[in-house]
Amino acid sequence: MEFDVIVNYRNPDIGQHISVFSTLTFLDYNEFPQWSESEMYHPTQTMKDALQKSTTEVAKLNGHLASLSSISSATGLNVSIPTMRNFKQTIAREAQLEKIDLQFRDYTIFREVFRC
Secondary structure (H helix, E strand, O other): EEEEEEEEEEEEOOHHHHEEEEEEEHHHHHHHOOOOOOOHHHOOOOOOOOHHHOOOOOHHHHHHHHHHHOOOOOOEOOOHHHHHHHHHHHHHHHOOOOOOOOOOOOOHHHOOOOOO
């Protein structure tokens, strides 16, 4: 695809009108991509990737803190003596909790366990 172009202009240095004849060939431009990326594309992609990584990290933190929900309440932490004894197992999400030997305990241990 070719176009013939004539450009007329007045050159102020010499004070005369000049005509320039040229042929434009658009086939030379086909080797370049038709759509170029915006100058904001790369910064927004970088920001998008950083936000996705941050979201993933927050989700991991939320998962780690979920193990603490068994000892928390609306007013704070419910930290009783059995909870303190089993804190390590609670954090590690282990099923084995320390057993209370009731043989040498009085009724206050039941009050503590059942929070009466």
